[in-house]
Amino acid sequence: MSRVVAIAAGVAAFALLAITALAPPALPVHQAYAGSSVQGTLQVISVPGTATGIRVTRDDYSATSGLQTFEAGTTNRDWAKLVMFLAGFPVSDSNVTVMMRWMRQENGPNDWWNRNNPLNNGWGSGGGSGFGSYxxxxxxxxxxxEALxxxxxxxxxxAGFAASAPTAQIEQAIWASPWATSHYANGAHWSYTPVPEYSSPAGTW
Structure with missing residues (x-):
């Protein structure tokens, strides 16, 4: 009877040993903390005393709204960009180029601010004619x-400005439109030389 008990005890001890041998090893400390943090336990991070901080210097910057940026301009190019922005068109090089050429056909670059009406637009101006002022x-x-x-x-x-189309396409649309009764002689009076930039006098903006 005692032999049976001894055999049973030996089997139990072997089973316990087998279970212990198959148990997974303990997690490394950093993994143990990571696991406990998932359950809401505070995670602790140790930093060696030899660690040094790095100071990063960044350039200063400032930001203004789009409208304020364009309104702060003083030149015919700035005004052309402002019209594009207010009309919801891309402020692209091709669009601005066409607008500056258009302004030159109406008032000339060195007097583009004439009567504060660079395009001789009658919409909302005095008398409703292209010779009104703002x-x-x-x-x-x-x-x-708004007029466009x-x-x-x-x-x-x-459509041309909205698509930032080639300059020739937009210009042909301008000539064909009722903006100018002369239709700019269907382009015969249109100049393609670079438009020089001029600032308008103080108080015009």
Missing amino acids: DNLVTAAENAA HSNSGYSGIV
Whole structure:
């Protein structure tokens, strides 16, 4: 009887030894903390005393809204960009180039701010004619942008600017539109030389 008990005890001891041998090893300390943090336990990170910080110097920067940026300009190029922005068109090089050429055909580059009406736009200006004036160039840009979207005769111009199309396509749409009764002689009076930039006098914006 005692022999049976001894054999049973030996089997139990062997089973316990087998279970212990198959148990997984303890997790490394960093993994143990990571596992406990998932359950809400505070995670502790040790930093060696020899660790040093790194100081990073960054350039200063500032930001302004798009409208404020364009309104802060003083040149014919700035005004052309402002019209594009207010009309919801891409402020692309091709669009700005066409607008500056268009402004030159209306008032000339060295007097582009004439009557605060660079495009001789009649929309919202005094008397409703292209020879009316605006209080300032920002108001003029707002009315030019609104005029383009408000007259179906300008739909080709709008489509060209909206797609930032090739300059020739937009310019042909301008000539074909009712903006100018002369239609710019269908392009015969159109100049393609670079438009020089000029600042308008103080108080025009």
